[in-house]
Amino acid sequence: MPRDTTPRSGVRITTVAAVFDDRVKAEDFLKAVKERDFGLSINISTSIDGADQCCHAAGIQRHSVGYSLGFEGKTEHLPNSHVMMLSTMCGHGMVAHSLAKKMIDWVKEGRRTPDEAVTYLTRFCSCGVFNPARAKRILEDARVSFK
Numbered sequence: 001m002p003r004d005t006t007p008r009s010g011v012r013i014t015t016v017a018a019v020f021d022d023r024v025k026a027e028d029f030l031k032a033v034k035e036r037d038f039g040l041s042i043n044i045s046t047s048i049d050g051a052d053q054c055c056h057a058a059g060i061q062r063h064s065v066g067y068s069l070g071f072e073g074k075t076e077h078l079p080n081s082h083v084m085m086l087s088t089m090c091g092h093g094m095v096a097h098s099l100a101k102k103m104i105d106w107v108k109e110g111r112r113t114p115d116e117a118v119t120y121l122t123r124f125c126s127c128g129v130f131n132p133a134r135a136k137r138i139l140e141d142a143r144v145s146f147k
Helices: 023-036 048-058 081-087 097-109 114-122 132-145
Strands: none
Touching: 023 048, 081 097, 081 132, 097 114, 097 132, 114 132
8 A cells, every 4th residue: 555645734745857967867767667666657858759769768658749849930039049948948937038148148257157057047946847967058058159
């Protein structure tokens, strides 16, 4: 019989987020979840090929796909691509465009290292899906792309 995981506060935890910067680690996680038969539904945010590879490695079949279609229409008033990549990484939109731009500017100016900026940005993501390794790559790319 499964034990009750309801915290004393009475609030039941309904989701958990894990972010991986390495496909093999993600595959190992999926294998472990499958082996333990927790009965969990897992959402993988990656390319379709990446999700298929992870699922295949874990011996499970992917059953659905959600497409991110990007930004269409009059995009000239949107921030640049680096800002958009950082600010949309949080599933709940808690990383403001202005904060992402400020961190990019500070990294370019040498006021923060990419690691310091990532640590600051990560604090604002309440859902836990902000990917620090990807954010660091974006900041480093922004630093050298637009001097």
